[in-house]
Amino acid sequence: MFISVFDIFKHGIGPSSSHTMGPMVAAARFLDALRGGAERIPGADRLSAVEVTLHGSLAFTGKGHATDRAVVLGLMGQRPEDMDPDAAEAILAQVAQNRRLTPDGLPPLRFDPARDLVFDYGPPLPLHANGLVFRARDQRGNPYLTETYYSVGGGFVLTAQELEAERAGADAPLTARKSEAGHPHPFGSAAEMLRMARRSGLSIAAMKRENEVAAGHADLDAGLDGIAAAMHACIDRGLAQEGELPGGLRVRRRAHALHEALERERHSNRQTPHVANEWMSLYAIAVNEENAAGGRVVTAPTNGAAGTVPAVLRYWRDHMHDVTDAGARDFLLTAAAIGGIIKTNASISGAEVGCQGEVGSASAMAAAGLCAVLGGTPEQVENAAEIALEHHLGMTCDPAAGLVQVPCIERNAMGAIKAVSAAALALRGDGAHIMPLDNCIQVMLETGRDMSDKYKETSTGGIAVNLPEC
Numbered sequence: 001m002f003i004s005v006f007d008i009f010k011h012g013i014g015p016s017s018s019h020t021m022g023p024m025v026a027a028a029r030f031l032d033a034l035r036g037g038a039e040r041i042p043g044a045d046r047l048s049a050v051e052v053t054l055h056g057s058l059a060f061t062g063k064g065h066a067t068d069r070a071v072v073l074g075l076m077g078q079r080p081e082d083m084d085p086d087a088a089e090a091i092l093a094q095v096a097q098n099r100r101l102t103p104d105g106l107p108p109l110r111f112d113p114a115r116d117l118v119f120d121y122g123p124p125l126p127l128h129a130n131g132l133v134f135r136a137r138d139q140r141g142n143p144y145l146t147e148t149y150y151s152v153g154g155g156f157v158l159t160a161q162e163l164e165a166e167r168a169g170a171d172a173p174l175t176a177r178k179s180e181a182g183h184p185h186p187f188g189s190a191a192e193m194l195r196m197a198r199r200s201g202l203s204i205a206a207m208k209r210e211n212e213v214a215a216g217h218a219d220l221d222a223g224l225d226g227i228a229a230a231m232h233a234c235i236d237r238g239l240a241q242e243g244e245l246p247g248g249l250r251v252r253r254r255a256h257a258l259h260e261a262l263e264r265e266r267h268s269n270r271q272t273p274h275v276a277n278e279w280m281s282l283y284a285i286a287v288n289e290e291n292a293a294g295g296r297v298v299t300a301p302t303n304g305a306a307g308t309v310p311a312v313l314r315y316w317r318d319h320m321h322d323v324t325d326a327g328a329r330d331f332l333l334t335a336a337a338i339g340g341i342i343k344t345n346a347s348i349s350g351a352e353v354g355c356q357g358e359v360g361s362a363s364a365m366a367a368a369g370l371c372a373v374l375g376g377t378p379e380q381v382e383n384a385a386e387i388a389l390e391h392h393l394g395m396t397c398d399p400a401a402g403l404v405q406v407p408c409i410e411r412n413a414m415g416a417i418k419a420v421s422a423a424a425l426a427l428r429g430d431g432a433h434i435m436p437l438d439n440c441i442q443v444m445l446e447t448g449r450d451m452s453d454k455y456k457e458t459s460t461g462g463i464a465v466n467l468p469e470c
Contacts, residue, residue, distance in 0.1 A: 002183060002215055005208065005333055008365075009227045010155050010299045011078035014291035015404040016302040018130055018349055019058060019065030019457075022151025027052075027074025029157060030147055035105045040145050045138035047145075049110035050075060050101060052117050055131040056124025057351035058151065060458040064247060064402025066294065068117055071132070075111065075228065077103040081156065085294055109136075114408040127163050128152055128407040129351035129456060134248060137198075153349030153357070154301045174381045183211040188344055190382050190437040193337065197378035204368070204378050205330035208337045211415035224329040230298050231287075231310035232317075238286025245292045255286035279319060280420060281413035283311035288409040301348045304355070304397075304404050305362035307412035309335055312366035312419050316373060327373045334372040335365035337386045338437075345438070346445035350397035352458040353448025355408075359415040360392030360444065364437075366419035371426050379431025386437040387422035388415075393440070394447055396455035398462030407463050 011019045034047065052071050054062050062068055069092060073083065076091050092113075095101065101109040110116075125131030130151040136144040148160045158166065184199065185207040187193040196207060211222050239259045245251045259282055265271050272278065287307035291297045300309040313331055317323050339348070342361045347353045367388035371381045392415070400406040454461025 001169070001344070002163060002211070003336075003343055004215060004217065004293050005212060005227075005336035006217070006223060006356075007156070007302050008154070008299070008336040008339040009332065010081065010341075011230055012155055012297060012299055012303065014294045014297055014303055014306075015084055016065040016067075017155040017299045017306075018151045018351060019061060019067045020070045021155040021303065022130065022153075022157050023054075023058065023067050023132055024070040024074035024078060024080050024083075025155060025157045026132050026149035027071050027134070028077070028079050029101050029149065030136075031075065031077065031106065033147060034136060034145060038145055038147075041143045044142055044144040045140055047107060047109070047136055049137040049141075050116065051111075051135045051137065053120050053133045053135075054118065055120050055133070055329045056120075056129040057457045058130050058132060059119040060460065061399065061402030062119055064399065064459070065404065067407040068113065071117060072113055074099050075103065075109075085296065088294075093351065118470040121345065124407050125150070127160060127167075128349075129453070130349065138172075151216050151353065153347060154299050154343070155303075172375060173236045183214045185211055187337075188341070190338075190341055190385075190441075191343065194378055194382060203330070203372065204337050204381055205333040205372055208333040212333070221329060225325065227332055228297055228313065228328045228441060230296070231300070231313060234290050234295070234297050234306075235283050235286045235310055235314055236441070238288075238290040239282075239412070241289065241293070245289065245403075246294070246325055247292075247401060247405065249401055249403060249405055251292070251405045251409075253289045255289055258282045258285065275421075276315070276319065277389060277417050280311050280416040281410075283314045284308055284412040284416045285409055288404070288412045292403065292405045292409065300335075301343065301361055301365065302350070302358045304350060305358040305412060305415065307409075308359060308362035308415040308419060309366045309369065311412070311416035312370050315416070315420065316370055322455060331369035331384050334381060335369035338368040339365045341391075341437070342441055342444075346441045347448060353444060353450050354395055354456050355397040356389075356392045356395040356444050357448060358397065359411045360389050362412070363392055363415035363419045363422070366416060367422035367426070370420060372421040374427060376423070376427055377431055380426045380429065382437050383429065383431050383433050384423045386427035386433065386435055386440050387425055388419050389440050389444065390435060391418055391422075391437075393444055394451075396451065396462050397457040398455055398464045399457065399459055400464045400467050402459045402464075
């Protein structure tokens with residue numbers, strides 16, 4: 001399976017790629033199945049109603065992650081990449097009042113969110129912690145069409161059949177798998193990536209670029225520039241906002257005040273010795289406060305980890321020399337190559353492997369991108385990614401109240417700082433190191449499989465249950 005830079009970096013809305021964007025995409029896919037004449041259950045009469053059940057992590061943290069809202073918006077034809085967040089409340093109020101869905105191309109469908117959207121707190125569905133079951137019924141209440149979807153992280157959504165097929169392919173040896181077969185440089189692992197770089201004499205970004213062009217992305221540069229612009233715009237919005245984040249924890253936005261303080265210190269020449277870390281933290285916090293508020297973000301590779309890559313990219317752009325648009329494109333291509341390898345061989349889903357799969361992956365991607373634009377060889381880039389990922393191993397996903405706020409916002413800041421440190425360490429070496437990136441990715445997967453479900457985006461353990469009573 002070829003994973004494009006535009007799969008890793010997707011335009012969307014907060015607060016979660018797996019719990020908000022994914023369910024919205026699943027709902028839209030179910031509508032497409034109904035519109036496309038998917039084979040209805042034998043004996044079914046005219047389509048009349050829809051029901052949805054959320055399972056596993058989607059049930060446990062669905063309210064805090066706005067999963068229920070996302071499903072309703074998706075069933076009304078909204079999609080994350082082009083939805084206007086300001087229009088959401090009116091659409092949700094309309095459905096709640098009329099108890100009807102009115103998606104284009106289908107008859108009005110009976111749907112009462114209070115009754116027909118069910119949170120199932122029992123065992124998760126068998127294939128993944130993030131499962132949704134959509135059921136359409138005919139006018140007599142008989143089954144019309146049923147489909148199960150899994151939101152597997154980063155806004156990626158698969159049916160049960162698709163996920164089983166993907167896992168069957170993942171069990172094949174890497175030499176047989178060829179996750180990017182048919183492309184000029186079909187690397188499915190870091191080891192393959194380095195071999196192809198040595199053979200071709202190309203950088204990781206250059207190989208990824210040729211693969212993207214072969215996949216049909218003729219407007220690649222415009223698309224990459226659009227991703228970078230969206231990341232910077234998200235930071236700028238976050239820097240401008242004040243007040244409390246929604247959800248009940250009463251978390252105050254900090255980015256605006258932090259920015260003002262750093263600007264005052266810069267102009268007065270009273271900056272602290274660790275000011276670089278403060279700027280990186282600021283940029284990451286700005287993005288993740290926007291995400292927590294349901295604003296527009298770019299998955300990098302997920303919403304919960306959306307601040308780390310933009311923070312490092314912004315730090316490079318605004319605080320270093322020899323910055324170019326071409327360099328920013330190489331940064332994103334390199335980061336996407338690493339993100340694709342991690343997703344192919346492990347997971348970027350917090351509900352599946354914990355936050356090591358989200359912020360850990362993001363930090364590895366950011367470290368690789370920065371190392372590349374600072375002149376790193378492919379071996380140094382791979383080393384930078386490994387260092388960053390290695391020092392996130394075992395990180396749990398334990399969001400307080402199911403909200404992508406505590407500890408998620410600050411974790412992105414720490415991920416950015418680790419990424420820059422990892423790139424710096426790698427650039428001081430020659431690329432040779434003990435733990436290969438592929439092995440580190442395998443350790444992350446195994447650690448995630450061994451991790452208790454309490455610590456995998458269910459809010460039933462860790463920080464989520466150890467906050468003081470308010």
